[in-house]
Amino acid sequence: MNTPKILKITGLEKTYSSGNKQLTVLQNISFDVDRGQTFSIVGPSGSGKTTLLGLCAGLDEPSAGQIELCGQDLSTLNEDQRAQLRNKEVGFIFQNFQLLPTLTALENVSVPLELQGAKDAEKRSMVLLEKVGLADRSHHYPSQLSGGEQQRVALARAFANQPSILFADEPTGNLDEDTGEKVIKLLFDLNKEAGTTLIIISHDLELANRTQQILRLKGGQILTNQRTSVLQS
Numbered sequence: 097m098n099t100p101k102i103l104k105i106t107g108l109e110k111t112y113s114s115g116n117k118q119l120t121v122l123q124n125i126s127f128d129v130d131r132g133q134t135f136s137i138v139g140p141s142g143s144g145k146t147t148l149l150g151l152c153a154g155l156d157e158p159s160a161g162q163i164e165l166c167g168q169d170l171s172t173l174n175e176d177q178r179a180q181l182r183n184k185e186v187g188f189i190f191q192n193f194q195l196l197p198t199l200t201a202l203e204n205v206s207v208p209l210e211l212q213g214a215k216d217a218e219k220r221s222m223v224l225l226e227k228v229g230l231a232d233r234s235h236h237y238p239s240q241l242s243g244g245e246q247q248r249v250a251l252a253r254a255f256a257n258q259p260s261i262l263f264a265d266e267p268t269g270n271l272d273e274d275t276g277e278k279v280i281k282l283l284f285d286l287n288k289e290a291g292t293t294l295i296i297i298s299h300d301l302e303l304a305n306r307t308q309q310i311l312r313l314k315g316g317q318i319l320t321n322q323r324t325s326v327l328q329s
């Protein structure tokens with residue numbers, strides 16, 4: 097149902113095995129995220145952030161523990177059902193943009209919408225490209241765009257299906273400081289307008305301080321889970 101918690105994680109553990117070796121990369125992870133909240137997961141490289149994101153979004157399965165996303169216990173869904181839930185409810189932004197190189201900016205935004213059967217996909221996509229300031233670049237391919245521009249296309253794509261939760265994994269990791277700041281401002285602005293739950297994954301505590309709650313990870317375990325002074329809007 098329309099629970100105020102959009103994400104509930106309980107006793108999560110992830111262990112990788114290679115040969116006879118076991119590597120536990122996440123242990124004893126429990127937290128939840130309110131619908132509409134801005135939330136960050138912070139920790140040094142290798143602390144398990146991306147692994148945790150993959151589990152939260154149902155891209156990967158935990159070794160133990162429970163994940164409830166948008167009111168659904170992910171362990172009760174098969175891979176297809178998890179993909180359907182993602183298509184409907186989840187948006188992603190990646191460090192390396194992950195645009196399709198053979199599609200134009202406009203197509204990168206509109207094709208996922210068309211695949212979901214949206215009739216006004218192209219119109220909606222143009223509106224989003226306008227919002228990220230790239231209307232005049234809509235027919236350009238990713239290779240013709242700067243890193244910052246590519247990430248702005250990725251932002252447009254992420255918001256296009258009006259997700260209820262958006263995961264951004266190191267969204268400024270491949271951008272210089274000024275460009276990164278512009279992308280983050282755009283991300284927060286679009287997010288505020290859409291009322292999406294935003295989860296930012298970063299090693300940058302300053303960026304994390306701009307979200308309402310910070311979960312700090314170290315060595316695959318939770319160090320702290322604290323509210324910040326950012327106003328709830």
Ligand SMILES: Nc1ncnc2c1ncn2[C@@H]1O[C@H](COP(=O)(O)OP(=O)(O)O)[C@@H](O)[C@H]1O
Pocket residue numbers: 112119121139140141142143144145146147148
């Ligand atoms: N598929 C995998 N197989 C084995 N080990 C993995 C795999 N994915 C990640 N790891 C390990 O898990 C740990 C956490 O990785 P990751 O979640 O990518 O951390 P972060 O995103 O915080 O940098 C690292 O030690 C990494 O080497």
Ligand SMILES: [Mg+2]
Pocket residue numbers: 145146147
């Ligand atoms: Mg990572």
